[in-house]
Amino acid sequence: MTWGTPRPERADAARNRELLLASARELLAESGPECLTMDLLAERSGLGKGTVFRRFGSRAGIFQALLDDAERDLQQQVLSGPPPLGPGAPPVDRIVAYGTARVRFLAEHHAVARATLDGRHAAGRRRPLSEIHLRVLLREVDLPGADIEVLAGQLAYALDGPLLLQLFAGPELAGPEPTARFEAGWRDLVERVCGVSGR
Amino acid sequence: MTWGTPRPERADAARNRELLLASARELLAESGPECLTMDLLAERSGLGKGTVFRRFGSRAGIFQALLDDAERDLQQQVLSGPPPLGPGAPPVDRIVAYGTARVRFLAEHHAVARATLDGRHAAGRRRPLSEIHLRVLLREVDLPGADIEVLAGQLAYALDGPLLLQLFAGPELAGPEPTARFEAGWRDLVERVCGVSGR
DNA sequence: GGCCTAACCGGACTTTACCCCGGTTAAGCT
DNA sequence: AGCTTAACCGGGGTAAAGTCCGGTTAGGCC
Incomplete structure (x- = not known):
């Protein structure tokens, strides 16, 4: 039993x-x-x-629950939506597509995402969804000598961190201009890390 | 006047x-x-x-001030210490050395760094020191077509984020084993991004 | 259907970050 | 030295997060 x-x-x-x-x-x-x-x-x-x-559990926990709920949609698209976000495309393309989707997701929910950090008893930091997805996809790319666990964490934070900082600073400059820059930056980063041969 | x-x-x-x-x-x-x-x-x-x-200004502000104070030492070493952390080494080597130093710095001050985020009126998020240094060094590397501002932000968070998450989770597993892994991961990431030819 | 227990609920209580404003004092100028 | 003023200081007040425990109820079992 x-x-x-x-x-x-x-x-x-x-x-x-x-x-x-x-x-x-x-x-x-x-x-x-x-x-x-x-x-x-x-x-x-x-x-x-x-x-x-x-x-x-705490105030931050409410925002975390709210964010989890919103994230489930994104997760569904990644797991079973159409490519390149969903299965069926080459891994590097999927990673790039995930970044684009994630940037838009954060831009839309930045207020809630920010609030999850609030409070002394912040909701126990969990490994973000991004990290798990990236880990899976990175394994499919041929990256000799790389520590995939660490690399996935690095890329996950490279994706979320700068964008959130930006959104913290200016209340509502979530327009298309800066997010487009982050999307391009992500594509560039991923291609540098994975090599163009990975696709 | x-x-x-x-x-x-x-x-x-x-x-x-x-x-x-x-x-x-x-x-x-x-x-x-x-x-x-x-x-x-x-x-x-x-x-x-x-x-x-x-x-x-706030409770978080105290921790921020404490952290700033500790960071000044690191900053001094970067600006005028011996290479490869200080000036005089090839930029990629300096970036790698900075990562090592930063990992150790965070491992040492993780309690304060964490507390910086506490509180609803958290100290206004500033661009971390790392980002500024990385921006300067990345400009010296030949990276055609890269958006240096974005890339510096990405790398800064790739450096700080995973380590802090790790230190959040376990109170005192700041031993040499995981930090060594992060240091190696950083070297690998930097070399992938900059290409081995950059040094 | 009736019983038992573990889980749940409410709301008063404590703690703590943060605000406010009248009184005080340092620094510069004559 | 005396004056002016802007900045500083103190500590009581407020609001909101988080805790606790006695009373209640849902759900399984006979």
Whole structure:
């Protein structure tokens, strides 16, 4: 008898989870991440504050959950969408396509992404989705002597870091101009790292 | 008449600044970053809480100031130390050497670096020192068609990100084993990006 | 259907970052 | 030295995150 899932989530708990996420999205759309407080979220959802913390652990945890939810779409496209983002294209092309998609994703959700870092009890840093996908794709490229684990981490941060910094600095310069530059920069970086022969 | 420096820092203010940084270092050494509260720091320094906030703006600001101070040493070595970290070596060698130095720096100061991110009013994200140095050095390498600004940002985050994530996860696995792996990974990445011909 | 227990819920409580503003003092000029 | 003013200092006040524990309820088992 194996305990893969120690206990299924109770039905009311799951309902409250969805309710809280929905309220959070509402508040976020109305007045931005700054104004989303735990008390307000609890009141808006008609629940107690203890419940909010039980579900998400911390303020940052809420934003993390929101971001995870949004990321699932991207993940689906990567796993089973059309190439070159999905399976079927050469790995280097897929890596480049992933970067483009990721840049757009971050540009769209930068407010939430930023808020996941907030707070003293920040949601335990997890290895980002990007790193896992990159690791898989990099293995398919012929890279003799490379430490794939480390390289995947490096590229994942090379992708997210500068863009987020940019989005931190200027509130709303998420226009097409700078993001296009990041997309081109990513393509260039990947081709340098993988060599043009990898495709 | 130019106002390069709008006003020199008042003598008492400068004294208090040093006093506060010294107290902060003490508290940090005694009981770790978690226990450093603004009230405690003010009391320990014999100053008011308002003064602490005036100097540093926020809790994260204190850690930022501490980190800046430590970074100045590294900066000195880069600007005027012996090669290959300092001037006089081929640019690619200097970039590799910088990575090694940076990895060790982060491993040593990871607690403070992490705390820099804490708090809702995090110290306004600045472009890290790494990015500026890398930009200068990359310009000296022949990289046709590269967007140096973007590339410098990418490499700066490729250097800091994975290491910090690692240090976040495990409290004290800052041993030589993982850092050596990051150092090797950095060398490999730089050589791939710059081509072996760049040196 | 009734019981048992573990998980859940609420909301009062504590802690802590951050704000504010009246009183004080350093620095420069005459 | 005396004056002016801008900057500094103190510490009480506020808001919001995170904790705790007694009461409640869902879901499995007989």
